[in-house]
Amino acid sequence: MGIVAVRSAQDTWDEYVAGGMNVISRTGSGATERTVILLHGGGGNANEWRYYDAWYGDTTGLKYVFPDTPLDDGLWYVPNKIAGCGLPDACAYDQESIETAAAAVAALIDYEMGLLGDVDGSKIYLGGFSMGGQMSGYVQLAELDFALGGTIVLSGFPLPPLSGMLGQEPADAKAAASYYETDMNWFIWHGGRDSIFPVTETIEYWDGAFEALEITSTLAVKTVIETQGHSVTAAEFAAMVDFVREGLPTLPPTPCEPCTNGQTNDPCAYASDCCSDECKIRGKKLIGVCGAYTESCGVPVSSPVTSPVTSPVSPPEFCGKNRDPCSGNEDCCSNNCNSKGRCKGNG
Numbered sequence: 645m646g647i648v649a650v651r652s653a654q655d656t657w658d659e660y661v662a663g664g665m666n667v668i669s670r671t672g673s674g675a676t677e678r679t680v681i682l683l684h685g686g687g688g689n690a691n692e693w694r695y696y697d698a699w700y701g702d703t704t705g706l707k708y709v710f711p712d713t714p715l716d717d718g719l720w721y722v723p724n725k726i727a728g729c730g731l732p733d734a735c736a737y738d739q740e741s742i743e744t745a746a747a748a749v750a751a752l753i754d755y756e757m758g759l760l761g762d763v764d765g766s767k768i769y770l771g772g773f774s775m776g777g778q779m780s781g782y783v784q785l786a787e788l789d790f791a792l793g794g795t796i797v798l799s800g801f802p803l804p805p806l807s808g809m810l811g812q813e814p815a816d817a818k819a820a821a822s823y824y825e826t827d828m829n830w831f832i833w834h835g836g837r838d839s840i841f842p843v844t845e846t847i848e849y850w851d852g853a854f855e856a857l858e859i860t861s862t863l864a865v866k867t868v869i870e871t872q873g874h875s876v877t878a879a880e881f882a883a884m885v886d887f888v889r890e891g892l893p894t895l896p897p898t899p900c901e902p903c904t905n906g907q908t909n910d911p912c913a914y915a916s917d918c919c920s921d922e923c924k925i926r927g928k929k930l931i932g933v934c935g936a937y938t939e940s941c942g943v944p945v946s947s948p949v950t951s952p953v954t955s956p957v958s959p960p961e962f963c964g965k966n967r968d969p970c971s972g973n974e975d976c977c978s979n980n981c982n983s984k985g986r987c988k989g990n991g
Contacts (some may be wrong), residue, residue: 655935667690670700677767680769684772684773768798774798774799779800781803788823793829794829799833805821809857810848813856816856832850832863835871838874865883
């Protein structure tokens with residue numbers, strides 16, 4: 645299902661502290677049926693999730709929770725820069741920092757369960773992008789002793805001990821995990837052009853962990869988009885929302901607002917514009933036309949993130965260190981960050 649224009653009643657935004665973390669929340673209308681905790685990318689903060697305002701669709705019955713990491717520099721763990729230590733190696737990570745952040749996320753889950761009256765965790769979904777996705781997978785398999793309603797990994801590589809489970813005997817893998825029952829519910833999405841966590845290695849190690857723990861049946865969604873880089877896309881977000889809303893009633897779509905300012909062949913700014921699909925990219929050049937324009941538009945036009953039609957840029961992407969509104973190359977942040985953690989040529 646793609647993104648559709650859905651009009652929910654005005655959402656309620658709040659800020660509070662839980663699990664020792666600063667938290668922003670967005671609550672849809674009606675009684676809250678499920679809470680979705682989303683962890684930001686490395687070097688970022690909770691506000692990143694505001695940039696996808698138009699992509700949440702129907703928020704009725706949902707509460708979205710966006711915490712800031714308890715660690716410094718916007719990181720969910722401290723990487724060890726040791727020669728010879730690669731992505732799957734335990735020596736590449738400061739384990740104490742992983743455990744500190746995971747304990748904070750677990751405390752936030754406990755807090756949100758209390759607010760919902762959720763006694764078993766089935767109404768809580770945990771997910772994140774990049775480092776946040778890594779932490780989400782770790783928390784479910786190596787921190788908690790119960791199944792969440794769902795675990796969402798967007799462009800994330802498994803952290804130790806999960807990354808060490810490839811080829812392990814089930815008994816050894818289970819001894820290193822905190823939970824491995826088959827009542828879990830997983831969503832994994834990765835880009836084929838991801839330059840931070842190479843897709844082949846990433847999927848291999850996730851598959852290895854799931855096979856060793858004998859939980860392959862819990863993978864509800866495992867998707868690789870060959871043209872996607874280390875980023876969050878509209879299609880990915882729509883699939884995540886469908887995953888979270890599974891079994892909940894959904895408001896019927898309403899007609900899109902009329903396109904204006906010549907947006908029938910929109911020069912592709914943000915997803916809040918009438919041209920809601922991905923902009924076409926040719927090499928590293930933004931062509932500036934819709935990837936798959938349809939008359940149904942796709943998303944509400946009432947997003948606070950706007951961009952003049954006369955000054956097209958590609959949707960925001962995440963840098964390894966800092967978010968930057970990269971134009972053109974979808975991966976310019978992760979490939980070409982300068983010493984300030986921004987895209988080269990952009991400050």
